[in-house]
Amino acid sequence: MVVNVLRADRDERKLLRYTYLLCIVCFVNLAVLKQPFDKGALVMSVVTCLLIGYSYFVIRRFFSDGDKYIFIFSSILSVIGIVMIYRLDMAVSIKQVIWFAVSVTGFILTVVIVPDLKRFSKYKYIFLIFTIIFMGMCMVIGTEVYGAKNWVIIGKFSFQPSEFGKLFFIAYLASSLKDYKDFKSLIEPAVVVMICLGFMVLQKDLGSALIFFGISVTMLYICTSKLKYVMACIGMFAVGAAISYQIFDHVRLRFLIWRNPWSDVNDKGHQIVQSMFSLASGGLTGTGLGLGHPEYVPVNTSDFIFAALCEELGILIGFAIIILYFLLFYRCMRAAFYGEDKFSRLLAVGFSTMIACQVLVIIGGVTNMIPLTGITMPLVSYGGSSMLITFLALGIIQKISEEGR
Amino acid sequence: MDDITKNIKRVLIVFLICFVGLVSYITYFEMVVGPKIVNNAANKRVWVKRNEVLRGTIYDRNMQALTKSSKIDSTTQKREYTAGAMFAHVLGYVDIKYGLTGLEKKYDEQLIYSSVQDTVMSYIKSGGKTQAKLGNNLKTTLDYNVQKKAYDLLGDNKGAVVVLNPKTGEILAIVSKPSFDPNNLEANWASINSNKNMPLINRATAGLYPPGSTFKTITAISAIENVSGIMDRTFNDTGKLVFNSKESLSNFNGEVLGNITFKQAYVHSSNFAFGTLGLDLGNSKLKETAEKFFFNSDTPADGITIENSKFPTLKSYEKGNIAQSAIGQSSVLASPMEMALISATIANDGVMMKPYLVSEVMKNSGEKVKTIEPQSIKQVISANTSKIMKDFMRTVVAEGTGTNAALSDINVCGKTGTADHSYDGSNTPHSWFIGFAPYDNPQVAIAVIVEDGGQGGIAAAKIAAGVIQTALNK
Numbered sequence: 001m002v003v004n005v006l007r008a009d010r011d012e013r014k015l016l017r018y019t020y021l022l023c024i025v026c027f028v029n030l031a032v033l034k035q036p037f038d039k040g041a042l043v044m045s046v047v048t049c050l051l052i053g054y055s056y057f058v059i060r061r062f063f064s065d066g067d068k069y070i071f072i073f074s075s076i077l078s079v080i081g082i083v084m085i086y087r088l089d090m091a092v093s094i095k096q097v098i099w100f101a102v103s104v105t106g107f108i109l110t111v112v113i114v115p116d117l118k119r120f121s122k123y124k125y126i127f128l129i130f131t132i133i134f135m136g137m138c139m140v141i142g143t144e145v146y147g148a149k150n151w152v153i154i155g156k157f158s159f160q161p162s163e164f165g166k167l168f169f170i171a172y173l174a175s176s177l178k179d180y181k182d183f184k185s186l187i188e189p190a191v192v193v194m195i196c197l198g199f200m201v202l203q204k205d206l207g208s209a210l211i212f213f214g215i216s217v218t219m220l221y222i223c224t225s226k227l228k229y230v231m232a233c234i235g236m237f238a239v240g241a242a243i244s245y246q247i248f249d250h251v252r253l254r255f256l257i258w259r260n261p262w263s264d265v266n267d268k269g270h271q272i273v274q275s276m277f278s279l280a281s282g283g284l285t286g287t288g289l290g291l292g293h294p295e296y297v298p299v300n301t302s303d304f305i306f307a308a309l310c311e312e313l314g315i316l317i318g319f320a321i322i323i324l325y326f327l328l329f330y331r332c333m334r335a336a337f338y339g340e341d342k343f344s345r346l347l348a349v350g351f352s353t354m355i356a357c358q359v360l361v362i363i364g365g366v367t368n369m370i371p372l373t374g375i376t377m378p379l380v381s382y383g384g385s386s387m388l389i390t391f392l393a394l395g396i397i398q399k400i401s402e403e404g405r
Numbered sequence: 406m407d408d409i410t411k412n413i414k415r416v417l418i419v420f421l422i423c424f425v426g427l428v429s430y431i432t433y434f435e436m437v438v439g440p441k442i443v444n445n446a447a448n449k450r451v452w453v454k455r456n457e458v459l460r461g462t463i464y465d466r467n468m469q470a471l472t473k474s475s476k477i478d479s480t481t482q483k484r485e486y487t488a489g490a491m492f493a494h495v496l497g498y499v500d501i502k503y504g505l506t507g508l509e510k511k512y513d514e515q516l517i518y519s520s521v522q523d524t525v526m527s528y529i530k531s532g533g534k535t536q537a538k539l540g541n542n543l544k545t546t547l548d549y550n551v552q553k554k555a556y557d558l559l560g561d562n563k564g565a566v567v568v569l570n571p572k573t574g575e576i577l578a579i580v581s582k583p584s585f586d587p588n589n590l591e592a593n594w595a596s597i598n599s600n601k602n603m604p605l606i607n608r609a610t611a612g613l614y615p616p617g618s619t620f621k622t623i624t625a626i627s628a629i630e631n632v633s634g635i636m637d638r639t640f641n642d643t644g645k646l647v648f649n650s651k652e653s654l655s656n657f658n659g660e661v662l663g664n665i666t667f668k669q670a671y672v673h674s675s676n677f678a679f680g681t682l683g684l685d686l687g688n689s690k691l692k693e694t695a696e697k698f699f700f701n702s703d704t705p706a707d708g709i710t711i712e713n714s715k716f717p718t719l720k721s722y723e724k725g726n727i728a729q730s731a732i733g734q735s736s737v738l739a740s741p742m743e744m745a746l747i748s749a750t751i752a753n754d755g756v757m758m759k760p761y762l763v764s765e766v767m768k769n770s771g772e773k774v775k776t777i778e779p780q781s782i783k784q785v786i787s788a789n790t791s792k793i794m795k796d797f798m799r800t801v802v803a804e805g806t807g808t809n810a811a812l813s814d815i816n817v818c819g820k821t822g823t824a825d826h827s828y829d830g831s832n833t834p835h836s837w838f839i840g841f842a843p844y845d846n847p848q849v850a851i852a853v854i855v856e857d858g859g860q861g862g863i864a865a866a867k868i869a870a871g872v873i874q875t876a877l878n879k
Contacts, residue, residue: 218416221412221415221416222409222412222413222416223409225408225411225412265445265447266447273447276434276438276442277442277443277445277447277448277450279431279434279435279439280434280435280438280439280440280442280443281443281448281450283435283439284435292450293449293450293453296449296450310431315431315432315435318431319428319431322424322427322428323424325424326420326421326424329420330417333413333416333417336409336413337410337413342409345409345413349413349416353416353420356420356423356424360423360424360427363427363431364427364430367427367430367431367434368434369427369430369434
């Protein structure tokens, strides 16, 4: 037993050392590319490594019972993101590192401060109220960015309320579904889900709508084990989608661009076509960091970062990222597996699914596998609120894994 | 194991399938979709990559520069064509908006190939300094003087001139008129494109015209090969060959040549005699001969693309059309390049040489990268047949319809053509001349067409004489 623990410990440290190595190698590469030699890149690599190292130390030192890999996997993904963003836009990457620091702090604080999670299961209606507030916020004071009215800008500070809404939404569903007995108890959460989806469609934030749907269905199935509910949901979703296709121009447009992005290469299909060029130009091993032209891809630091990554680092890195996401997802679901009570298990499932759905929707979108919807790629994309939310969610999962059996 | 645990496992499997699906789709995209879209015109990367290397220079055979490239900034460069419209068709152009054409397209890979590569080794070797990337240069077979002469002699006419070295297949000149200025395409594009004379078309290789009497060369070859005793045969040329109550074939200007031999029929371009021969040969024999010369199929060539010339398949009862096809009318269509190759083949004892445009690829430093050697395509006709045809063609210029192509000190050989065409409502026929010179040791083969130029013995023959003189006075 002791030997096992030690070995696991060693594996983790090895993985952590590889993370440092990845970070340093990438940034040295970026530093060499610039003339004169870019010292800033090295500073970035040291700062990032220190952040990861320190956080890891805190978690392992004081909370050694929790999952060992969740933090490491998310660090690797964050490193890849920071490196790519630095290559694309130095100023943005500095902000991203600051957000990374804030988010990791949030992660640790969640693990440290949040008391016994079970106690939160009774605040169902508080979660509900917050969910509705955040979801509806954009309807009132939202600003349209890239065709979706899902940003709130207050002074210099801007954020996507639906990101925060997601957390409360999952918390609400978990607290509501934990008491599932029969069909009747499902009516209230069903109505809430539909309202949220409605808000998302009205705000033209179709990506989030898709993710909310994915989360709800997964949690529903985990809780009820009834496949017929899942089928009913998918049926209803299909009907809803068909109706929105008829009613809303923006839904129809997304669909038509997906079917034939080449019909309007310079305007409506511009984003997806540039993203496809980027993916196609990289090939298996990519052009090399700093040697490709991801600058032609719009929104390349957030929504389309996967295309930029594949162009410069190759499809192989793209696959590696997808695999890392799956491993992260697996570790998160593992926390649910060993969770203590139904509420925390559902919570862990919800948060894990949130990350996995986001990955599937955005990577599928930028490769034109499914209609493109603008959402961030968790941990990798630039985006303060997205990163903070993801790390908070991971923090809660970490906490659950710690409480678990 | 409780329900939730079981369900979590199932959900994990569903998501695993989704992730595997994603990976599979990306693999499919990369292998199938990617290669198809990567060279799309909307992909700016292609041009950025292209512009990293300063495009190589294209020279004529005497190392006179025909192009000049200069960097504007790191990702854009300017391409100038020093001779402007004169070489526009054969060289083509390279433009971010309008793409690549002509030799620029055919030899693009070489023109943008630089030995300076982005490798770690070359980075170390150069001590971290970036070296200028210069593309390879091309030495073409073109002769500036011949091209200029042909271009000037065509004047404001529409038409084309092709000049070849029959022994090697080297292309000395390709002129197509009207032309356009490949410099400042952006500014002139609208007017170039809306011009009803279609200046963008390379008439020399892609212009398909009825070859008229120049095609009698093919018919004569077919007769020599297929009709026994043809050399001793005489025709009683009554001026008009009547097939039935409606259809007949007349000689040019209603001439009546009387009793003539096969040779005289060719020299004086008797429609009567060749119409008769066409009927004697039949469609399949004549078509077979035409197809040996690459009618209805791709002609091998380097540096240019030659549009397929066309010879029809006719039913045996279509007497009128069969006779018409024997004199290069009906639906026979040939490019000037095709006709030049026919005369070059006769000049080269029946061996057709592959036409080519680039003789050498050189590094910017002048170091040779590749030399392109002359290449024979095949023995199209026997040496004997070609000897007979050479004699016929010499006589055409000496005393037949082609006397206008004669030069005082050079024995020019050739065949004239006056091709009727009705597709654009013009009644003036196209003027053709194909030929080679000198008779004893052919150095140059030529095809000239002047659209709506009238009689072949006049407009085209005169241009041919001038161009041949320039080509031989080296």
